[in-house]
Amino acid sequence: MAGKRVLSGVQPSGTLHLGNYFGMIRPALQMQQENECFYFIANYHAMTQLPEPALLRQRTFDVAVDFLACGLDPSKTVFFRQSDVPEVQELSWIIGCVTPVGLLERCHSYKDKLAHGQEANHGLFSYPVLMAADILLYDSHLVPVGKDQKQHLEVTRDIAIRFNNQYGEILVVPEPMIQEETAIIPGLDGQKMSKSYNNIIEIFGEGKAVRQKFMRMVTDSTPMEDPKDPEKCNVFALYKLIAAPGEVEEMRQRYLAGGMGYGHAKQALYDKYTEHFAEMRERRKELVAKPELVEDVLRDGANRARKIARATLDRVRAAVGLA
Numbered sequence: 653m654a655g656k657r658v659l660s661g662v663q664p665s666g667t668l669h670l671g672n673y674f675g676m677i678r679p680a681l682q683m684q685q686e687n688e689c690f691y692f693i694a695n696y697h698a699m700t701q702l703p704e705p706a707l708l709r710q711r712t713f714d715v716a717v718d719f720l721a722c723g724l725d726p727s728k729t730v731f732f733r734q735s736d737v738p739e740v741q742e743l744s745w746i747i748g749c750v751t752p753v754g755l756l757e758r759c760h761s762y763k764d765k766l767a768h769g770q771e772a773n774h775g776l777f778s779y780p781v782l783m784a785a786d787i788l789l790y791d792s793h794l795v796p797v798g799k800d801q802k803q804h805l806e807v808t809r810d811i812a813i814r815f816n817n818q819y820g821e822i823l824v825v826p827e828p829m830i831q832e833e834t835a836i837i838p839g840l841d842g843q844k845m846s847k848s849y850n851n852i853i854e855i856f857g858e859g860k861a862v863r864q865k866f867m868r869m870v871t872d873s874t875p876m877e878d879p880k881d882p883e884k885c886n887v888f889a890l891y892k893l894i895a896a897p898g899e900v901e902e903m904r905q906r907y908l909a910g911g912m913g914y915g916h917a918k919q920a921l922y923d924k925y926t927e928h929f930a931e932m933r934e935r936r937k938e939l940v941a942k943p944e945l946v947e948d949v950l951r952d953g954a955n956r957a958r959k960i961a962r963a964t965l966d967r968v969r970a971a972v973g974l975a
Contacts, residue, residue: 655687658829659792661694661734664711665701668718669852670925671837671845674893675798677855681723683796689729690790690957691719693950696734696741696782700775716946718855721936732953734786739961744778744785746968750814751781760803768848784808789961791824799836802828819971823964837893838886842870853890853925856933866922867915876913887917894924 660680662672683689693715698708712733724731734740756762759780766772775782787795787808797805805828812823836844839851846852853865869887874880882888882904892900903920906912939946969975 656793657688657690657791658683658794658796659690659692659787659790659826660796661692661697661786662715662719663694663698664708664715665698665703666711666847667852667854668715669845669847669854670890670893671839671852673722673855674837676796677719677722679796684725684729687794690792690960691724691729691731692734692737692786692957693732694734694786697779700773700779701770713943713946716950717936717939720939720946720949721932722855723932726949726953730953730956731949732957733950736950736954737789737957737961739958739965740782740785740789743789743961743965743968744782746972746974747784747788747811747815748778748781750818751784751811755807755810756780759807761801765848780804780807781811784811787826788812788823789964790957791960791964792826793824794829795826796829799830802830822967822971838889840865840869842886855929856936858933863922866918866925869918871914874914877910879910880907880912880914882907885914885917887914887921891917891921891924894921894928899924 658680660676662668662676668677680689680691693712695708695712698711703711716731716733719731720726756777762777762779765776770776783804784807787805788811795805795808805826809825812825815823816825839845839849840853841849841851843849843851854862857865871885871887872880885907888903888907891903895903903917907917966975
């Protein structure tokens with residue numbers, strides 16, 4: 653494969669939404685054309701919230717189906733379940749032994765989850781160490797991250813540098829890829845779209861229920877006849893991601909001219925959403941009917957990933973005296 657090795661993962665913590673699609677999935681699919689990509693379903697990470705076992709299995713399957721439906725090509729991309737590569741847990745322990753507690757205590761994501769009512773546990777606290785192991789295990793050069801995850805990649809770099817300073821140049825120190833234009837995808841309430849905030853729009857939603865979500869999107873109280881600022885509107889922010897450039901400019905002019913209510917903009921956004929995901933939605937239905945095909949893809953991806961993982965872990969074990 654050409655290009656650098658790119659790694660990214662997504663938690664099976666619920667239905668994938670537009671924030672996942674535009675922030676991670678679509679850029680990931682674009683990168684698989686020119687890079688050596690490793691994409692995984694982070695089901696170990698999902699356990700920090702202790703989902704029911706059957707629910708975790710179903711969500712993991714759903715994420716796999718969603719990625720494949722959106723266009724992931726397993727012949728170009730190593731696509732696998734995190735838990736199918738047990739080497740990640742051993743590496744997590746080893747690098748955890750060079751990770752200062754203070755480094756983890758400063759992580760914003762941990763504090764944010766506690767502030768939103770999630771119960772503290774060791775898995776949640778040490779999440780950045782396992783994330784570092786996910787990245788370092790595959791000698792990853794580049795890691796696409798949103799602004800909210802940038803600190804975790806900085807932690808990964810810090811851990812790798814500490815390890816290399818102590819044991820030699822064993823681990824590849826990764827670089828971040830910040831997707832600035834889609835770093836924050838607004839949800840129904842204007843905050844970052846997140847399952848934690850209960851403000852999502854599903855990628856593959858259909859019918860009346862999902863349309864109602866679009867119509868509930870928070871906007872200001874500018875009267876219909878008055879001009880509106882498109883750059884301050886959550887509806888327009890999503891429309892820009894889905895519509896073609898010419899359509900975006902036309903919508904911008906309608907905002908500025910006045911005479912258009914936010915309800916019209918929401919309907920236009922819903923129509924674009926339905927059109928954009930139509931083929932993917934049908935492909936997803938076909939995959940759901942063939943679970944054995946999805947399982948074969950994940951199993952093959954894990955076998956390919958473990959070849960790289962074992963080589964990295966062999967270097968690490970030798971360096972620290974475990975070989």
